[in-house]
Amino acid sequence: MNQLLFYEKPGCTGNQYQLALLRARGHRPEVRDLLSHAWTAVTLQPFFGDKPVPQWFNPSAPAVKSGAIDITALSARQALNLMLAEPLLICRPLLEYGLLQQSGFVDGPVLKALGIVLDRKRDLNACPMGGDALACEPPA
Template identity: 35%
Template sequence: MVQVVFYEKPGCINNRKQKKLLEEAGHSLDARNLLKADWTPQSLRPFLGDEITGWINKSHPGVKSGEVSLDYSQPEAVLAQMCADPLLIRRPLMDIDGQCLQGFEADRIDQMIGLTRLPQEDIESCPKSHSRDGCRMEGQ
């Protein structure tokens, strides 16, 4: 089994389900607070895929309300915004034996390191995304 560094938003329902799947498969987790990590564009970029719109937490209250403006034609500016407001980062971020991933694509993770079961429900989309506020940081 492998060591997984798992950057999460504490209290996130889906992150809890994702960690449970990894632990059930016998993987060791080093859970870290995504919102308190000292992100820079250089430290964040290895986790992100090629599709810039996939970098963003669509449940972020400012994104949903239109208050947060992201210019997807300017990836460096978007990275800077994500570092300044980590709630913008789609989660989880995972470092699995040096391979950095964003999001929880269960099939891909199963192929990489193995899972004992695949989720029967969507554990990527925020279950609170239907609410006006979506997921907020504690204290907000």
């Protein structure tokens, strides 16, 4: 059986909801820290598949939310370089199941393979803290 890898931001409330859903459906994901993982452009890019570059980004990341980074003007290479320097920019979670990979808790190849159909009325990819990145920080 394939191992389900779930790359999260430790302390992220949204990621905790997503993990709870996976566990309630009988899956046992191996949770890894997205922010401290040793990413390279080669290991990170496959998670985004054929999504447009702006969808690679976490819309709640402070630099994205404030407009400090114009994610619509970036090439794939520029986006990857920014994400490698600041992993908080990556749309999370990153999911890996066998040879399948995806970013975000949205309809995609990993959730499809797991038999998970998301409720279109509820956005499990959105930040339940209202996009306040500081509110998701793990306790000191």
